[in-house]
Amino acid sequence: MTGLSYEDFYDPAYEPAASELVCEFAIEPAPEFDVVAAASRVASESSNGTWATLQVSGDVADLSATAFDAEDGRARVAYPPALFEAGNMAQILSCIAGNIMGMKAVERIRLLDCDWPASVVDGFPGPQFGTAVREEIFGAGDRPITATVPKPKVGLSTAQHAEVGYQAWTGGIDLLKDDENLTDQAFNPFADRLAESLAARDRAEEETGERKSYLVNVTADADTMLERVDAVAEAGGEYVMVDVVTAGWASVQSVRRRCERHGLAIHAHRAMHAAFDRIDDHGVSMRVLAQVARLCGVDHIHTGTADLGKLANEDTVGINEWLYADCHGLNDVLPVASGGLHPGLVPTLVDRVGTNVCVQAGGGVHGHPDGTHAGAKALRQAVDAAVDDVPLDEYADSHPELAAALDTWGSETPR
Structure with a gap:
Protein backbone atom coordinates (compact mmCIF):
# COMPACT_ATOMS: atom_id res chain seq x y z
CA MET A 1 0.00 0.00 0.00
CA THR A 2 1.17 3.52 -0.76
CA GLY A 3 -0.12 6.95 0.16
CA LEU A 4 -1.67 8.94 -2.70
CA SER A 5 -1.77 12.71 -2.18
CA TYR A 6 -2.05 15.73 -4.46
CA GLU A 7 1.72 15.90 -4.93
CA ASP A 8 1.68 12.46 -6.52
CA PHE A 9 -0.39 13.77 -9.44
CA TYR A 10 2.26 16.16 -10.79
CA ASP A 11 5.47 15.21 -12.57
CA PRO A 12 7.35 18.04 -14.34
CA ALA A 13 9.36 15.55 -16.39
CA TYR A 14 6.42 13.40 -17.44
CA GLU A 15 6.34 12.04 -21.00
CA PRO A 16 2.81 10.87 -21.85
CA ALA A 17 2.37 7.53 -23.53
CA ALA A 18 0.91 7.46 -27.03
CA SER A 19 -2.15 5.68 -25.63
CA GLU A 20 -2.97 8.47 -23.14
CA LEU A 21 -5.55 11.20 -23.66
CA VAL A 22 -3.72 14.50 -23.10
CA CYS A 23 -5.76 17.58 -22.24
CA GLU A 24 -4.48 21.14 -22.18
CA PHE A 25 -5.97 23.50 -19.61
CA ALA A 26 -5.75 27.21 -18.92
CA ILE A 27 -5.71 27.55 -15.14
CA GLU A 28 -6.01 30.60 -12.93
CA PRO A 29 -5.27 29.27 -9.45
CA ALA A 30 -7.10 30.44 -6.35
CA PRO A 31 -5.06 33.02 -4.37
CA GLU A 32 -3.49 30.52 -1.98
CA PHE A 33 -2.30 28.19 -4.79
CA ASP A 34 0.18 28.27 -7.62
CA VAL A 35 -0.43 26.69 -11.01
CA VAL A 36 1.41 23.47 -10.06
CA ALA A 37 -0.72 22.97 -6.95
CA ALA A 38 -3.90 23.70 -8.91
CA ALA A 39 -2.91 21.38 -11.79
CA SER A 40 -2.14 18.60 -9.30
CA ARG A 41 -5.64 18.92 -7.92
CA VAL A 42 -7.14 18.89 -11.43
CA ALA A 43 -5.37 15.62 -12.22
CA SER A 44 -6.37 14.15 -8.87
CA GLU A 45 -10.06 15.13 -8.97
CA SER A 46 -10.46 14.05 -12.59
CA SER A 47 -9.01 10.59 -12.03
CA ASN A 48 -8.64 8.66 -8.77
CA GLY A 49 -7.69 11.16 -6.05
CA THR A 50 -9.48 13.20 -3.44
CA TRP A 51 -8.71 15.84 -0.79
CA ALA A 52 -7.47 13.26 1.74
CA THR A 53 -4.33 11.17 1.36
CA LEU A 54 -5.42 7.66 0.35
CA GLN A 55 -3.73 4.35 1.03
CA VAL A 56 -3.94 2.56 -2.31
CA SER A 57 -2.57 -0.53 -4.00
CA GLY A 58 -0.23 -0.31 -6.98
CA ASP A 59 -2.92 -1.25 -9.49
CA VAL A 60 -5.13 1.63 -8.42
CA ALA A 61 -2.22 4.06 -8.50
CA ASP A 62 -1.58 3.07 -12.11
CA LEU A 63 -4.88 4.72 -13.03
CA SER A 64 -3.84 8.17 -11.81
CA ALA A 65 -3.86 11.08 -14.23
CA THR A 66 -0.59 13.03 -14.34
CA ALA A 67 -0.29 16.79 -14.63
CA PHE A 68 2.81 18.24 -16.28
CA ASP A 69 4.07 21.33 -18.12
CA ALA A 70 2.41 23.60 -15.55
CA GLU A 71 3.62 27.15 -16.16
CA ASP A 72 2.40 30.54 -17.34
CA GLY A 73 -1.20 29.69 -16.51
CA ARG A 74 -1.27 26.53 -18.62
CA ALA A 75 -0.96 22.85 -17.74
CA ARG A 76 -1.40 19.54 -19.46
CA VAL A 77 -2.90 16.41 -17.93
CA ALA A 78 -2.40 12.88 -19.28
CA TYR A 79 -5.10 10.29 -18.64
CA PRO A 80 -4.42 6.54 -18.96
CA PRO A 81 -6.93 4.95 -21.35
CA ALA A 82 -8.10 2.44 -18.75
CA LEU A 83 -9.92 5.33 -17.03
CA PHE A 84 -12.42 5.47 -19.88
CA GLU A 85 -15.28 3.27 -20.98
CA ALA A 86 -14.94 2.65 -24.71
CA GLY A 87 -17.29 4.80 -26.76
CA ASN A 88 -18.89 6.54 -23.76
CA MET A 89 -18.51 10.28 -24.38
CA ALA A 90 -20.61 11.25 -21.36
CA GLN A 91 -18.25 9.31 -19.09
CA ILE A 92 -15.15 10.81 -20.70
CA LEU A 93 -16.42 14.36 -20.29
CA SER A 94 -17.43 13.67 -16.69
CA CYS A 95 -13.74 12.96 -16.18
CA ILE A 96 -11.94 15.66 -18.16
CA ALA A 97 -14.51 18.48 -17.79
CA GLY A 98 -16.54 17.46 -14.75
CA ASN A 99 -16.00 18.38 -11.09
CA ILE A 100 -12.79 20.21 -11.92
CA MET A 101 -14.82 23.13 -13.30
CA GLY A 102 -16.11 23.89 -9.81
CA MET A 103 -13.03 23.27 -7.65
CA LYS A 104 -12.11 25.91 -5.06
CA ALA A 105 -8.45 25.47 -5.96
CA VAL A 106 -9.05 27.28 -9.26
CA GLU A 107 -10.53 30.70 -9.87
CA ARG A 108 -10.95 29.86 -13.54
CA ILE A 109 -10.20 26.75 -15.60
CA ARG A 110 -10.73 26.17 -19.30
CA LEU A 111 -10.31 22.95 -21.27
CA LEU A 112 -8.53 24.30 -24.33
CA ASP A 113 -7.61 21.29 -26.42
CA CYS A 114 -7.37 17.50 -26.44
CA ASP A 115 -4.93 15.16 -28.11
CA TRP A 116 -7.11 12.11 -28.75
CA PRO A 117 -5.23 8.81 -28.93
CA ALA A 118 -6.30 5.83 -31.01
CA SER A 119 -7.01 3.97 -27.78
CA VAL A 120 -9.93 6.35 -27.15
CA VAL A 121 -10.93 7.26 -30.71
CA ASP A 122 -11.34 3.61 -31.71
CA GLY A 123 -14.45 3.43 -29.50
CA PHE A 124 -16.28 6.02 -31.62
CA PRO A 125 -17.71 5.82 -35.15
CA GLY A 126 -17.02 9.34 -36.34
CA PRO A 127 -19.07 10.82 -39.21
CA GLN A 128 -20.65 8.64 -41.88
CA PHE A 129 -20.06 11.18 -44.63
Whole structure:
Protein backbone atom coordinates (compact mmCIF):
# COMPACT_ATOMS: atom_id res chain seq x y z
CA MET A 1 0.00 0.00 0.00
CA THR A 2 1.17 3.52 -0.76
CA GLY A 3 -0.12 6.95 0.16
CA LEU A 4 -1.67 8.94 -2.70
CA SER A 5 -1.77 12.71 -2.18
CA TYR A 6 -2.05 15.73 -4.46
CA GLU A 7 1.72 15.90 -4.93
CA ASP A 8 1.68 12.46 -6.52
CA PHE A 9 -0.39 13.77 -9.44
CA TYR A 10 2.26 16.16 -10.79
CA ASP A 11 5.47 15.21 -12.57
CA PRO A 12 7.35 18.04 -14.34
CA ALA A 13 9.36 15.55 -16.39
CA TYR A 14 6.42 13.40 -17.44
CA GLU A 15 6.34 12.04 -21.00
CA PRO A 16 2.81 10.87 -21.85
CA ALA A 17 2.37 7.53 -23.53
CA ALA A 18 0.91 7.46 -27.03
CA SER A 19 -2.15 5.68 -25.63
CA GLU A 20 -2.97 8.47 -23.14
CA LEU A 21 -5.55 11.20 -23.66
CA VAL A 22 -3.72 14.50 -23.10
CA CYS A 23 -5.76 17.58 -22.24
CA GLU A 24 -4.48 21.14 -22.18
CA PHE A 25 -5.97 23.50 -19.61
CA ALA A 26 -5.75 27.21 -18.92
CA ILE A 27 -5.71 27.55 -15.14
CA GLU A 28 -6.01 30.60 -12.93
CA PRO A 29 -5.27 29.27 -9.45
CA ALA A 30 -7.10 30.44 -6.35
CA PRO A 31 -5.06 33.02 -4.37
CA GLU A 32 -3.49 30.52 -1.98
CA PHE A 33 -2.30 28.19 -4.79
CA ASP A 34 0.18 28.27 -7.62
CA VAL A 35 -0.43 26.69 -11.01
CA VAL A 36 1.41 23.47 -10.06
CA ALA A 37 -0.72 22.97 -6.95
CA ALA A 38 -3.90 23.70 -8.91
CA ALA A 39 -2.91 21.38 -11.79
CA SER A 40 -2.14 18.60 -9.30
CA ARG A 41 -5.64 18.92 -7.92
CA VAL A 42 -7.14 18.89 -11.43
CA ALA A 43 -5.37 15.62 -12.22
CA SER A 44 -6.37 14.15 -8.87
CA GLU A 45 -10.06 15.13 -8.97
CA SER A 46 -10.46 14.05 -12.59
CA SER A 47 -9.01 10.59 -12.03
CA ASN A 48 -8.64 8.66 -8.77
CA GLY A 49 -7.69 11.16 -6.05
CA THR A 50 -9.48 13.20 -3.44
CA TRP A 51 -8.71 15.84 -0.79
CA ALA A 52 -7.47 13.26 1.74
CA THR A 53 -4.33 11.17 1.36
CA LEU A 54 -5.42 7.66 0.35
CA GLN A 55 -3.73 4.35 1.03
CA VAL A 56 -3.94 2.56 -2.31
CA SER A 57 -2.57 -0.53 -4.00
CA GLY A 58 -0.23 -0.31 -6.98
CA ASP A 59 -2.92 -1.25 -9.49
CA VAL A 60 -5.13 1.63 -8.42
CA ALA A 61 -2.22 4.06 -8.50
CA ASP A 62 -1.58 3.07 -12.11
CA LEU A 63 -4.88 4.72 -13.03
CA SER A 64 -3.84 8.17 -11.81
CA ALA A 65 -3.86 11.08 -14.23
CA THR A 66 -0.59 13.03 -14.34
CA ALA A 67 -0.29 16.79 -14.63
CA PHE A 68 2.81 18.24 -16.28
CA ASP A 69 4.07 21.33 -18.12
CA ALA A 70 2.41 23.60 -15.55
CA GLU A 71 3.62 27.15 -16.16
CA ASP A 72 2.40 30.54 -17.34
CA GLY A 73 -1.20 29.69 -16.51
CA ARG A 74 -1.27 26.53 -18.62
CA ALA A 75 -0.96 22.85 -17.74
CA ARG A 76 -1.40 19.54 -19.46
CA VAL A 77 -2.90 16.41 -17.93
CA ALA A 78 -2.40 12.88 -19.28
CA TYR A 79 -5.10 10.29 -18.64
CA PRO A 80 -4.42 6.54 -18.96
CA PRO A 81 -6.93 4.95 -21.35
CA ALA A 82 -8.10 2.44 -18.75
CA LEU A 83 -9.92 5.33 -17.03
CA PHE A 84 -12.42 5.47 -19.88
CA GLU A 85 -15.28 3.27 -20.98
CA ALA A 86 -14.94 2.65 -24.71
CA GLY A 87 -17.29 4.80 -26.76
CA ASN A 88 -18.89 6.54 -23.76
CA MET A 89 -18.51 10.28 -24.38
CA ALA A 90 -20.61 11.25 -21.36
CA GLN A 91 -18.25 9.31 -19.09
CA ILE A 92 -15.15 10.81 -20.70
CA LEU A 93 -16.42 14.36 -20.29
CA SER A 94 -17.43 13.67 -16.69
CA CYS A 95 -13.74 12.96 -16.18
CA ILE A 96 -11.94 15.66 -18.16
CA ALA A 97 -14.51 18.48 -17.79
CA GLY A 98 -16.54 17.46 -14.75
CA ASN A 99 -16.00 18.38 -11.09
CA ILE A 100 -12.79 20.21 -11.92
CA MET A 101 -14.82 23.13 -13.30
CA GLY A 102 -16.11 23.89 -9.81
CA MET A 103 -13.03 23.27 -7.65
CA LYS A 104 -12.11 25.91 -5.06
CA ALA A 105 -8.45 25.47 -5.96
CA VAL A 106 -9.05 27.28 -9.26
CA GLU A 107 -10.53 30.70 -9.87
CA ARG A 108 -10.95 29.86 -13.54
CA ILE A 109 -10.20 26.75 -15.60
CA ARG A 110 -10.73 26.17 -19.30
CA LEU A 111 -10.31 22.95 -21.27
CA LEU A 112 -8.53 24.30 -24.33
CA ASP A 113 -7.61 21.29 -26.42
CA CYS A 114 -7.37 17.50 -26.44
CA ASP A 115 -4.93 15.16 -28.11
CA TRP A 116 -7.11 12.11 -28.75
CA PRO A 117 -5.23 8.81 -28.93
CA ALA A 118 -6.30 5.83 -31.01
CA SER A 119 -7.01 3.97 -27.78
CA VAL A 120 -9.93 6.35 -27.15
CA VAL A 121 -10.93 7.26 -30.71
CA ASP A 122 -11.34 3.61 -31.71
CA GLY A 123 -14.45 3.43 -29.50
CA PHE A 124 -16.28 6.02 -31.62
CA PRO A 125 -17.71 5.82 -35.15
CA GLY A 126 -17.02 9.34 -36.34
CA PRO A 127 -19.07 10.82 -39.21
CA GLN A 128 -20.65 8.64 -41.88
CA PHE A 129 -20.06 11.18 -44.63
CA GLY A 130 -18.35 14.37 -43.46
CA THR A 131 -17.24 16.75 -46.19
CA ALA A 132 -18.11 14.12 -48.82
CA VAL A 133 -21.74 15.32 -48.62
CA ARG A 134 -20.82 18.25 -50.86
CA GLU A 135 -20.16 15.94 -53.76
CA GLU A 136 -22.06 12.75 -52.86
CA ILE A 137 -25.37 14.48 -52.13
CA PHE A 138 -25.17 17.74 -54.06
CA GLY A 139 -22.52 17.33 -56.75
CA ALA A 140 -21.27 20.77 -55.73
CA GLY A 141 -17.79 20.42 -57.20
CA ASP A 142 -15.42 23.08 -55.88
CA ARG A 143 -17.99 25.45 -54.47
CA PRO A 144 -19.29 25.66 -50.90
CA ILE A 145 -22.79 24.33 -50.41
CA THR A 146 -25.37 26.81 -49.17
CA ALA A 147 -28.10 26.74 -46.58
CA THR A 148 -30.78 28.99 -45.16
CA VAL A 149 -33.15 29.07 -42.19
CA PRO A 150 -36.67 30.42 -42.66
CA LYS A 151 -37.11 33.67 -40.77
CA PRO A 152 -38.77 34.40 -38.45
CA LYS A 153 -37.23 31.31 -36.90
CA VAL A 154 -40.49 30.34 -35.18
CA GLY A 155 -44.06 31.33 -35.88
CA LEU A 156 -44.39 30.39 -39.54
CA SER A 157 -47.13 27.91 -40.34
CA THR A 158 -46.24 24.64 -42.02
CA ALA A 159 -47.40 25.94 -45.38
CA GLN A 160 -45.44 29.16 -44.98
CA HIS A 161 -42.33 27.25 -43.94
CA ALA A 162 -42.50 24.94 -46.96
CA GLU A 163 -43.09 27.88 -49.30
CA VAL A 164 -40.04 29.69 -47.94
CA GLY A 165 -38.07 26.51 -48.57
CA TYR A 166 -39.37 26.26 -52.12
CA GLN A 167 -38.45 29.88 -52.87
CA ALA A 168 -34.97 29.41 -51.43
CA TRP A 169 -34.33 26.11 -53.20
CA THR A 170 -35.44 27.39 -56.58
CA GLY A 171 -33.28 30.46 -56.05
CA GLY A 172 -30.19 28.27 -55.79
CA ILE A 173 -29.91 27.31 -52.11
CA ASP A 174 -28.93 23.68 -51.46
CA LEU A 175 -30.25 23.16 -47.95
CA LEU A 176 -33.26 24.35 -46.00
CA LYS A 177 -32.61 24.19 -42.26
CA ASP A 178 -34.87 24.38 -39.24
CA ASP A 179 -33.69 26.73 -36.56
CA GLU A 180 -32.66 25.45 -33.16
CA ASN A 181 -35.94 26.12 -31.35
CA LEU A 182 -38.31 24.72 -33.98
CA THR A 183 -39.27 21.12 -33.26
CA ASP A 184 -42.91 20.03 -32.93
CA GLN A 185 -44.94 23.09 -31.95
CA ALA A 186 -48.65 23.37 -32.68
CA PHE A 187 -48.18 26.16 -35.23
CA ASN A 188 -45.82 23.96 -37.29
CA PRO A 189 -45.99 20.27 -36.32
CA PHE A 190 -42.98 18.08 -37.05
CA ALA A 191 -44.77 15.44 -39.15
CA ASP A 192 -46.61 18.00 -41.29
CA ARG A 193 -43.51 20.14 -41.76
CA LEU A 194 -41.43 17.12 -42.81
CA ALA A 195 -43.99 15.98 -45.39
CA GLU A 196 -44.74 19.39 -46.89
CA SER A 197 -41.12 20.54 -46.95
CA LEU A 198 -39.92 17.39 -48.71
CA ALA A 199 -42.74 17.75 -51.22
CA ALA A 200 -41.55 21.30 -51.90
CA ARG A 201 -38.00 19.97 -52.18
CA ASP A 202 -39.10 17.49 -54.83
CA ARG A 203 -40.77 20.23 -56.88
CA ALA A 204 -37.66 22.39 -56.59
CA GLU A 205 -35.40 19.57 -57.72
CA GLU A 206 -37.60 18.93 -60.74
CA GLU A 207 -37.62 22.60 -61.70
CA THR A 208 -33.92 23.31 -61.15
CA GLY A 209 -32.32 19.99 -62.04
CA GLU A 210 -30.22 20.30 -58.84
CA ARG A 211 -30.21 18.17 -55.70
CA LYS A 212 -31.85 19.80 -52.70
CA SER A 213 -32.21 18.68 -49.11
CA TYR A 214 -33.76 19.59 -45.78
CA LEU A 215 -32.19 19.72 -42.31
CA VAL A 216 -35.20 18.89 -40.14
CA ASN A 217 -34.75 19.34 -36.41
CA VAL A 218 -35.35 16.03 -34.59
CA THR A 219 -34.21 17.30 -31.17
CA ALA A 220 -36.26 15.91 -28.29
CA ASP A 221 -35.89 13.19 -25.66
CA ALA A 222 -33.80 10.30 -26.96
CA ASP A 223 -36.71 7.94 -27.71
CA THR A 224 -38.60 10.61 -29.65
CA MET A 225 -35.49 11.56 -31.59
CA LEU A 226 -35.05 8.00 -32.78
CA GLU A 227 -38.70 7.88 -33.86
CA ARG A 228 -38.21 11.11 -35.79
CA VAL A 229 -35.05 9.78 -37.46
CA ASP A 230 -37.08 6.80 -38.65
CA ALA A 231 -39.77 9.14 -39.95
CA VAL A 232 -37.23 11.21 -41.91
CA ALA A 233 -35.83 8.09 -43.52
CA GLU A 234 -39.29 6.80 -44.43
CA ALA A 235 -40.20 10.17 -45.96
CA GLY A 236 -37.10 10.19 -48.17
CA GLY A 237 -34.90 12.71 -46.36
CA GLU A 238 -31.12 12.70 -46.46
CA TYR A 239 -30.42 14.51 -43.18
CA VAL A 240 -31.50 15.11 -39.64
CA MET A 241 -30.50 18.06 -37.47
CA VAL A 242 -29.74 17.80 -33.76
CA ASP A 243 -29.12 20.53 -31.19
CA VAL A 244 -26.14 18.56 -29.97
CA VAL A 245 -25.24 20.50 -26.83
CA THR A 246 -28.74 20.82 -25.40
CA ALA A 247 -29.68 17.26 -26.40
CA GLY A 248 -26.50 15.82 -24.89
CA TRP A 249 -23.73 13.73 -26.35
CA ALA A 250 -25.20 10.40 -25.25
CA SER A 251 -28.34 11.08 -27.27
CA VAL A 252 -26.22 12.22 -30.23
CA GLN A 253 -24.49 8.85 -30.14
CA SER A 254 -27.87 7.10 -30.18
CA VAL A 255 -28.99 9.18 -33.15
CA ARG A 256 -25.72 8.41 -34.95
CA ARG A 257 -26.32 4.67 -34.64
CA ARG A 258 -29.88 4.99 -35.92
CA CYS A 259 -28.83 7.27 -38.79
CA GLU A 260 -26.29 4.71 -39.95
CA ARG A 261 -29.10 2.19 -40.26
CA HIS A 262 -30.86 4.56 -42.67
CA GLY A 263 -27.88 6.20 -44.35
CA LEU A 264 -28.78 9.66 -43.03
CA ALA A 265 -26.31 12.47 -42.40
CA ILE A 266 -26.34 14.53 -39.19
CA HIS A 267 -26.27 18.32 -39.07
CA ALA A 268 -25.12 19.56 -35.66
CA HIS A 269 -26.53 22.84 -34.40
CA ARG A 270 -24.43 24.10 -31.49
CA ALA A 271 -27.06 26.09 -29.56
CA MET A 272 -25.89 26.66 -25.96
CA HIS A 273 -22.20 26.23 -26.85
CA ALA A 274 -21.45 29.75 -25.64
CA ALA A 275 -22.50 28.75 -22.12
CA PHE A 276 -19.29 26.70 -22.15
CA ASP A 277 -16.95 28.54 -24.48
CA ARG A 278 -17.70 32.27 -24.61
CA ILE A 279 -15.70 33.27 -21.52
CA ASP A 280 -12.06 33.06 -22.57
CA ASP A 281 -10.72 31.83 -19.23
CA HIS A 282 -13.32 29.29 -18.12
CA GLY A 283 -15.34 26.36 -19.41
CA VAL A 284 -14.72 24.26 -22.50
CA SER A 285 -13.47 25.65 -25.80
CA MET A 286 -15.44 25.36 -29.03
CA ARG A 287 -12.43 23.50 -30.38
CA VAL A 288 -13.00 20.70 -27.87
CA LEU A 289 -16.77 20.70 -28.45
CA ALA A 290 -16.11 20.29 -32.17
CA GLN A 291 -13.72 17.42 -31.45
CA VAL A 292 -16.34 15.69 -29.33
CA ALA A 293 -18.93 16.18 -32.07
CA ARG A 294 -16.63 14.57 -34.63
CA LEU A 295 -15.98 11.53 -32.47
CA CYS A 296 -19.71 11.14 -31.78
CA GLY A 297 -20.37 11.18 -35.50
CA VAL A 298 -21.89 14.41 -36.82
CA ASP A 299 -21.34 15.30 -40.47
CA HIS A 300 -21.74 19.10 -40.26
CA ILE A 301 -21.19 21.45 -37.35
CA HIS A 302 -21.37 25.22 -37.00
CA THR A 303 -17.92 26.64 -36.27
CA GLY A 304 -18.39 30.39 -36.68
CA THR A 305 -17.66 32.94 -39.36
CA ALA A 306 -13.96 33.78 -38.84
CA ASP A 307 -14.79 37.09 -37.14
CA LEU A 308 -17.51 38.00 -39.64
CA GLY A 309 -21.22 37.93 -38.89
CA LYS A 310 -23.07 38.68 -35.65
CA LEU A 311 -21.57 36.15 -33.21
CA ALA A 312 -18.61 36.52 -30.87
CA ASN A 313 -15.12 35.93 -32.23
CA GLU A 314 -13.65 32.45 -32.08
CA ASP A 315 -10.92 30.36 -33.70
CA THR A 316 -12.98 29.29 -36.70
CA VAL A 317 -9.98 28.62 -38.93
CA GLY A 318 -8.17 26.52 -36.32
CA ILE A 319 -11.29 24.53 -35.51
CA ASN A 320 -11.96 23.87 -39.18
CA GLU A 321 -8.40 22.70 -39.72
CA TRP A 322 -8.80 20.16 -36.91
CA LEU A 323 -12.10 18.94 -38.38
CA TYR A 324 -10.38 18.31 -41.72
CA ALA A 325 -7.23 16.73 -40.25
CA ASP A 326 -6.59 13.03 -39.81
CA CYS A 327 -7.91 11.60 -36.54
CA HIS A 328 -6.98 7.93 -36.52
CA GLY A 329 -8.98 7.26 -39.67
CA LEU A 330 -12.25 8.99 -38.75
CA ASN A 331 -14.08 10.78 -41.54
CA ASP A 332 -13.76 14.55 -41.47
CA VAL A 333 -16.55 17.04 -40.72
CA LEU A 334 -17.98 19.80 -42.91
CA PRO A 335 -17.81 23.15 -41.10
CA VAL A 336 -20.84 25.42 -41.33
CA ALA A 337 -20.33 29.19 -41.36
CA SER A 338 -23.41 30.93 -40.01
CA GLY A 339 -24.63 33.84 -37.95
CA GLY A 340 -25.22 37.20 -39.60
CA LEU A 341 -23.86 36.39 -43.04
CA HIS A 342 -25.05 38.04 -46.24
CA PRO A 343 -23.78 38.09 -49.84
CA GLY A 344 -21.44 41.03 -49.29
CA LEU A 345 -19.42 39.02 -46.75
CA VAL A 346 -19.00 35.87 -48.82
CA PRO A 347 -15.71 36.68 -50.62
CA THR A 348 -13.98 37.55 -47.34
CA LEU A 349 -15.43 34.44 -45.72
CA VAL A 350 -14.22 32.17 -48.53
CA ASP A 351 -10.80 33.84 -48.44
CA ARG A 352 -10.53 33.03 -44.72
CA VAL A 353 -12.07 29.55 -44.53
CA GLY A 354 -11.87 28.17 -48.07
CA THR A 355 -14.54 26.46 -50.12
CA ASN A 356 -14.85 23.14 -48.28
CA VAL A 357 -17.65 24.54 -46.10
CA CYS A 358 -21.36 25.18 -45.94
CA VAL A 359 -22.33 28.86 -46.08
CA GLN A 360 -25.58 29.51 -44.24
CA ALA A 361 -27.50 32.79 -44.26
CA GLY A 362 -30.89 33.48 -42.73
CA GLY A 363 -31.66 37.19 -42.62
CA GLY A 364 -29.06 37.61 -45.38
CA VAL A 365 -31.40 35.68 -47.68
CA HIS A 366 -34.91 36.46 -46.46
CA GLY A 367 -34.15 40.12 -45.74
CA HIS A 368 -33.36 40.80 -49.39
CA PRO A 369 -35.48 43.74 -50.61
CA ASP A 370 -37.04 41.55 -53.31
CA GLY A 371 -37.77 38.58 -51.04
CA THR A 372 -36.50 35.09 -50.39
CA HIS A 373 -36.16 33.87 -53.98
CA ALA A 374 -34.04 36.87 -54.95
CA GLY A 375 -32.09 36.60 -51.69
CA ALA A 376 -31.26 32.97 -52.45
CA LYS A 377 -30.10 33.93 -55.92
CA ALA A 378 -27.91 36.68 -54.48
CA LEU A 379 -26.23 34.32 -52.01
CA ARG A 380 -25.57 31.72 -54.69
CA GLN A 381 -24.24 34.43 -57.01
CA ALA A 382 -21.89 35.66 -54.29
CA VAL A 383 -20.61 32.12 -53.75
CA ASP A 384 -20.09 31.57 -57.47
CA ALA A 385 -18.25 34.89 -57.79
CA ALA A 386 -15.99 34.09 -54.86
CA VAL A 387 -15.13 30.64 -56.23
CA ASP A 388 -14.38 32.11 -59.65
CA ASP A 389 -12.37 34.94 -58.02
CA VAL A 390 -14.53 37.62 -59.65
CA PRO A 391 -15.02 40.84 -57.65
CA LEU A 392 -18.58 41.13 -56.33
CA ASP A 393 -19.15 44.58 -57.84
CA GLU A 394 -18.13 43.26 -61.24
CA TYR A 395 -20.31 40.14 -60.89
CA ALA A 396 -23.24 42.29 -59.75
CA ASP A 397 -23.20 44.20 -63.04
CA SER A 398 -24.88 41.21 -64.71
CA HIS A 399 -26.70 39.80 -61.66
CA PRO A 400 -29.39 42.18 -60.38
CA GLU A 401 -30.20 40.13 -57.28
CA LEU A 402 -26.61 40.40 -56.06
CA ALA A 403 -26.57 44.10 -56.95
CA ALA A 404 -29.66 44.69 -54.80
CA ALA A 405 -28.12 42.78 -51.88
CA LEU A 406 -24.94 44.85 -52.09
CA ASP A 407 -26.98 48.06 -52.22
CA THR A 408 -28.81 46.92 -49.07
CA TRP A 409 -25.98 45.55 -46.93
CA GLY A 410 -22.72 46.37 -48.66
CA SER A 411 -19.94 44.48 -46.90
CA GLU A 412 -20.86 45.54 -43.38
CA THR A 413 -20.80 43.06 -40.50
CA PRO A 414 -24.10 42.99 -38.58
CA ARG A 415 -24.35 43.12 -34.78
